[in-house]
Amino acid sequence: MRALKLANFNAYLSFITKPGNELERQMAVDLLTTNETYFYREPKHFNFLQSVLAEWQGEKAPLIWSAACSSGEEPYTIAMLMAEAFGSRPWHILASDISMRMLESARTALYPLSRAKELPTSFLKKYCLKGHGDFEGYLLLEDKLKQRVQFAQRNLMEPQRLETKVDVIFLRNVLIYFDNKTKSQIINNLSRCLKPEGLLFIGHSESLHGISEQFTAIKPALYRYKGARA
């Protein structure tokens, strides 16, 4: 408001919603979203995913979507587990967020080492390059892994369409920002992109209780999709 010399929030809202002011609107989104994330966050989820991947029976590797990926640590952690399980076989990961600033940072894949405290050292050594000189204290993700993750901007509040339904959705630490009605709408939107029996990971401080009956709880913050209603 101050930068644009606007008097109040109403004036700001009408400014950012005017056609032609899309850049200003994106800036508001980038400033308003909370983007905290790090590698191997909520490790129980990744340990469980690792066991699912190890026992995977499908002809093709599973398709996984990180639907509020922030600066990319979550999809890149998933990519490390996929690389361990499927190596050079064909696989890729979808990752999306509403914040263009976060997506740019995710595509660059340069992170302070402090974001990798939870990451097993073997993964750090195998999939990350250690920064030197100006980049001391940073890690850069290996190109081979970076190329496996497709980033795109998506707003969870809009109906979602994907070319292929996915086997697993990570939707962690984003539902907390919405009221129950919006949470239901988001879950409904996303479930259309999930295969029956597919897995949905949400944050450990979140729940689908009273939000959706289309999922069965199988572990803390982990659900299995029952499939679309007949």
Ligand SMILES: C[S@@+](CC[C@H](N)C(=O)[O-])C[C@H]1O[C@@H](n2cnc3c(N)ncnc32)[C@H](O)[C@@H]1O
């Ligand atoms: C706290 S981060 C969670 C990152 C990661 N999933 C994790 O658990 O570490 C929440 C992310 O949700 C994104 N977000 C918020 N509202 C959104 C929306 N309507 N559509 C898509 N992403 C959204 C934010 O931009 C932010 O990057």
